[in-house]
Amino acid sequence: MRYHITLLLAKTISFLMRLCGRRATHLPGSIAIRLCPDFLKHVGRPKTIIAVTGTNGKTTVCNLLIDALKENGYDLMSNSFGSNINAGVASALLHNCTIFGRVKKQLAVLEVDERSSLLIYPYIRPDYILCTNLLRDSIKRNAHVEFIQYIINSAMQDNAKLILNGDDILTCALGSEKQQKRFFGIARMPGDRDVPSPYAVRDITCCPVCDAKLKYEFVRYNHIGKVYCENCGFRSPDCDYLVTKIDEENGAVTVLHNGVSTDYKMVNNNIVNIYNMVAVIAVLQEFGVKPEGIQRAFEKAHVVKSRYFSESVCGKELVMQLAKGYNPIACSRVFDYIAKGDEKKAIMFNLDDRDDAKSSSEKITWMYDCDYSSLTDPSITQILVGGKRRYDQLVRLLLAGVPREKIHMTEFEVDTPSLIDLEQADKIFILYDIYTTEMGEIVHDRLKAKIIAESKKAGEKA
Amino acid sequence: MKIEVLYPEVCNLYGDIHNMHYLKKCLPDADWIETDFCADPFFADQDVQMVYMGPMTENKQIKAIEKLLPFRDRLCQLIEQGTVFFMTGNAYEIFGQTIDNKTTGTKTQGLGIFPIDVTIDYFSRYNGMLLGVYEDIEVVGFQSQFSRVSAAPDAVTPFIEVRRGLGLNQESKIEGVRKNNFFGTSLLGPFLILNPLFTKKLLQLLGVADPKLPLGEELMRAYAARLAEFQNPNIKF
Numbered sequence: 162m163r164y165h166i167t168l169l170l171a172k173t174i175s176f177l178m179r180l181c182g183r184r185a186t187h188l189p190g191s192i193a194i195r196l197c198p199d200f201l202k203h204v205g206r207p208k209t210i211i212a213v214t215g216t217n218g219k220t221t222v223c224n225l226l227i228d229a230l231k232e233n234g235y236d237l238m239s240n241s242f243g244s245n246i247n248a249g250v251a252s253a254l255l256h257n258c259t260i261f262g263r264v265k266k267q268l269a270v271l272e273v274d275e276r277s278s279l280l281i282y283p284y285i286r287p288d289y290i291l292c293t294n295l296l297r298d299s300i301k302r303n304a305h306v307e308f309i310q311y312i313i314n315s316a317m318q319d320n321a322k323l324i325l326n327g328d329d330i331l332t333c334a335l336g337s338e339k340q341q342k343r344f345f346g347i348a349r350m351p352g353d354r355d356v357p358s359p360y361a362v363r364d365i366t367c368c369p370v371c372d373a374k375l376k377y378e379f380v381r382y383n384h385i386g387k388v389y390c391e392n393c394g395f396r397s398p399d400c401d402y403l404v405t406k407i408d409e410e411n412g413a414v415t416v417l418h419n420g421v422s423t424d425y426k427m428v429n430n431n432i433v434n435i436y437n438m439v440a441v442i443a444v445l446q447e448f449g450v451k452p453e454g455i456q457r458a459f460e461k462a463h464v465v466k467s468r469y470f471s472e473s474v475c476g477k478e479l480v481m482q483l484a485k486g487y488n489p490i491a492c493s494r495v496f497d498y499i500a501k502g503d504e505k506k507a508i509m510f511n512l513d514d515r516d517d518a519k520s521s522s523e524k525i526t527w528m529y530d531c532d533y534s535s536l537t538d539p540s541i542t543q544i545l546v547g548g549k550r551r552y553d554q555l556v557r558l559l560l561a562g563v564p565r566e567k568i569h570m571t572e573f574e575v576d577t578p579s580l581i582d583l584e585q586a587d588k589i590f591i592l593y594d595i596y597t598t599e600m601g602e603i604v605h606d607r608l609k610a611k612i613i614a615e616s617k618k619a620g621e622k623a
Numbered sequence: 624m625k626i627e628v629l630y631p632e633v634c635n636l637y638g639d640i641h642n643m644h645y646l647k648k649c650l651p652d653a654d655w656i657e658t659d660f661c662a663d664p665f666f667a668d669q670d671v672q673m674v675y676m677g678p679m680t681e682n683k684q685i686k687a688i689e690k691l692l693p694f695r696d697r698l699c700q701l702i703e704q705g706t707v708f709f710m711t712g713n714a715y716e717i718f719g720q721t722i723d724n725k726t727t728g729t730k731t732q733g734l735g736i737f738p739i740d741v742t743i744d745y746f747s748r749y750n751g752m753l754l755g756v757y758e759d760i761e762v763v764g765f766q767s768q769f770s771r772v773s774a775a776p777d778a779v780t781p782f783i784e785v786r787r788g789l790g791l792n793q794e795s796k797i798e799g800v801r802k803n804n805f806f807g808t809s810l811l812g813p814f815l816i817l818n819p820l821f822t823k824k825l826l827q828l829l830g831v832a833d834p835k836l837p838l839g840e841e842l843m844r845a846y847a848a849r850l851a852e853f854q855n856p857n858i859k860f
Contacts, residue, residue, distance in 0.1 A: 297636075300767045301750045305636055307680040308745065308769075362640075366632040367660055372686070374632070374659060489638075521859040522752055522852045524765040526812030529638025552845035556816060559838055560645070 165262070167197040168204070172260050175252070186243025190251030201251055201284035205258035207238065208267040210285055211444060212321075214275050214313065215293030215332070216303075217491050218437045219245065222293055223272045224465055225428065225441045229458035230270065233450050237268040245272040247280040254285070275309045276302060278316035290317070291324040291444045293436065295331040296383060297364055297530050299487040306331055306364040324444045326436065327400040328385050330375075331365050345443040346400035347435060350407060353379040353386070360534040360561075361493065370395045381432065382497065383490055383532075402443040404435060416442055423452045426459045431498050434464060467598065474609050475616035477589060478504075481605055484592040486512045486523075489530035496531075499590050500538035507586035508541065509604050511574035513548035515596045525553045533561035542585040543567055547574035574600050578608040583615055624653040624829060625669070629676040630660045630687065637767070639677035639711045641813040646675075648837040649826055660690070666701060667694050672829055674701070678712020678811050681724060681743055681769065685731050688717050695734050702736070707828050708805040711814055713770055715800055715807025716741045722770075737800050737807075738778045739791070743769045752860050753788030753810060754853040755798055760820040761786075763849050764810030772809075782808050787853065787860050804828055819846055 171193040178185035193200045213223050220241075227239050240253035250271055257265050273281055275295075282290075292313070295306050303309055310331060319339045326332045327344030336342060356377060357363060363384040368375055373392035380386035389396035405422065406415035412427045416439055428438050438459070445455050470481040484495040492512070499506060517523040536544065536558065544567055546554045551570040558568055569580040574597075581589070589608060593601025628643050647655060653672075656665040666674055679687060691698065698718075702708065716722060719739035722731045726745035733741070748769050755762045762783050772791040781791075782799030789809075790798050799808035806825075808814070815822040819842040826834035836842060852858055 300637055300765075304748060304767065304769070305680050307682060311745070362635060362638075363632075373661060520857075522849065524750070524752070524767065524812065526637040526639075526765055526767075529641040529813045529816075530636075549848075552841070552848050556838060556841050556845050559841060560641070560648075560816075 163197050164200065164203040167193050167200060168255070168258075168262060169260065170196065171255055175255060184242055185256075186240070186252050187248050188252070189255055190243075190253070191248035193251050193255060194247055199284065201247065201254065201281065203262075204251065204254045205262050205264035206254070206285060207257065207264055207269040209289075209448075210269045210271060210287040211289045211291065211448065212271050212273045212282070212285075212287035213291045213293070214273045214278065215291075215326070216275065216296040216298050216306075216309075217488070217494075218293035218433060218440070219272050221434065221437045221464060221468060222291065222440050223270055225437060225462055226444065227270050228462055229441060229445055229450070229455060230268070232458040232461065233454040235268055236266050237270055238266040239270045240272055241270075245274040246277040250281050250285070275313060278313045282316040282318055282321075286318045287321050289324060289444055289447065290321045291440055292326065292332045292335055293440055294326050294329045294385065295364070296329075296490040297362055298490070300524055300526055301487065310334065322447060324440065324447060326385075326440070327398050328381065328387065328436075330369070330384065330388050330397055333398055334369060342398075343401045343443055343447055344398045345402040345436075345439045347381070347404040347407075347432070347439065349379045349387075350381075353381050355379065357384075358382075358532065358534070360532045362489070362530050362532075368393060368395050382494065402439055402446070404439050407435060414438060418442075418446065423456070425456055426462070428459060428462050429464045429469065431469075431494070433494050467595075474612045477583065477587060477612050479605065479609065479612075480588065480590045481601060482590050482592055483595065484512060486514045486594045487527050489527045489532075492527075493532040493535075495592065496533065496535040500535035500541065502588070503540055504587040505542050505585055506540055506588045506590065507543040507545065507581055508536075509574075509577045509589065509591040509608070510544050510546045510554065511548055511577060511592055511597070511600060511604065512554070512594065513550050513574070513597075515594065518549050523550055525550060528553065528557045533557060533563070537562045541567070543569065543581060545577040545580045546570045547572070547577040575603045575607065577604055578611050581608070581611070583612060624650065624673075625656060625665075625671045626650070626653050626673040626675065627656045627658060627665045627671045629658050629664060629674060630679070631657050631677070633660045633683050634677040634679040634687070634714060636678040636680070637712060637811045638813050639811055642677070642709070642711065642815045643675055645813065645815050645822075645837075649822070649834065650829070650831070660686070664691070664694055666706075667697055671701075671706060673707040673709065675709045676711075676714040678714055681713075684713060684717050684722060685729070688722075688731060688733055691717070691734060695736070698734065699736060702802055702805045705803045707825065708807070709825065710805075710807040712809065712811035713768060715809075716770060716772065718800070718807065719772070737802070739772050739774045739800065741770050741772055745769055749789055751788055752853060753783070753798065754786045754850075755783035755788065756786065757783050757821060758824070760818075760824070761850060762810075762818055762821060763846070763853050764808070764814055764817060765812050766809055767811065768809055770809075782806050783810075816842060817846065817849065819843055
């Protein structure tokens, strides 16, 4: 009875919000859970639920997965426009059922915040759970990886088939022995290391069985790589879906599965997006989509503009690049990506946390979990730091070994374009957080205007 | 000068290992001993001038106690004779009497060196900042922890008198533990980089007469900016 009244009320709120032009992707679910705490257990459950979780890459994987499923004719629901906590999932499921509780779409792709696992999995019991990786994240939200592992494992139901990153030994440890597990990964590639970088933090260094120091067949970044223990024989699992070739020149990725190699169009050349691709390929094939269908879908796929966007302006390449503040590994990957390539680069280094900057003081510990060593690459000619934490960033950059003359600072992020010497930059990265896209756009527009104005001036002189 | 870093591959959450990276820049001639989680501590049968340990996961706290328990008497001896100990995050908690994890239901005996008891609850994490005083200097830092510490009144000498932020627990206005040159604090992150004035004091304890800090000006500017923020009554802690 309580559930039915809640459903009716939440549906009404959702209807009224939409009437007012709102998306209703969080509040109706939040109210429903407040009124009926086990609302998720009762609300109409699609026949098949694919949950996507992990520290980094959830949103990109969900977007690629949803597009690929649609391309292959599946009618599905998702929470891609809403939050990934229990209220967002409840809102999405609420929209997917009629006022009488009947389910409209029988397939769901749900992005699930790792910390919210306990509030979601026991109720909705996903059929597939894909975990992209478990890495050091926001100190405020996620504490440490062992805690997140504990939360996910406590929430996990045995019915779920797990699709796990086989190159991340912490992700591999998820689930019970009863569960079916499939692993995806990337074979050793040029640039992978024999030993870990001294600058990169690793959240697992000791064998989970015997505590001896883990050895690496290769290490890609942080603790991502293939490990083994000389003492007890423990090792990373073999991957069921293995990227064996990354052909940047032709924009193709080769994936080996069951002894058959298949080429797919590369969505993006950043290694984290190759992981996202192979994760999507793995879950789609486990779900029953044929490789040809996945190939077709990837022909049209791209990383959403809100995460990465590149354009050419008067001969300069402008790149809008999401770099989640408070997330040290995500930022480390971005810095590493920026350092690649020989062209002269400048970075609009605007990473302050929006909410802390307004009313509190940012806990800058993440800067010291983050690997800044890539920023010493000689191709990076200027780092233009804006915001309240500029003095902290200055210290961090100097300690990492960035020469003082390359660092310029200003109080406000939006003023960073005024500091740039365009002659010393062929490619300019504008870093922003998911909560500071507006600031990122202002920086982008100001920078673009400056490039155009200077180009015009140079043209007139010539 | 010999400085031992205990278990750096494990006790390295929240960027704390940069305390030692920075101290290496301050003391370029010191000998640094990094002791693996599988090895016996160097201090067991050698003299050291300083021992450092950073924050770790709650599971690793239990294992660290197991590994250090055979050297409990030696630890007491070193603390008594004035060896510098610097413990950040939850590292100092293992020197207490008990660690009671309410979530997992496990209660572990600590090293029993200080009369403190620790309670852990995974569903009650405290995130905050701290402004406090150590001797004549103001200390700033960050806290992020599942644990609360309890101690009988006046049972321990604190490291920091708290002005704003969490003490040993919600009711407490003292933070951390100090005995001779043992400094234990729940503050985490690059404490020595955030607190250049304390770093100078630490260097003096290690025998540096007139310490000059690398990037001293830049550190002081960042410290002054943070101190001003923390002193602002409108800032949320």
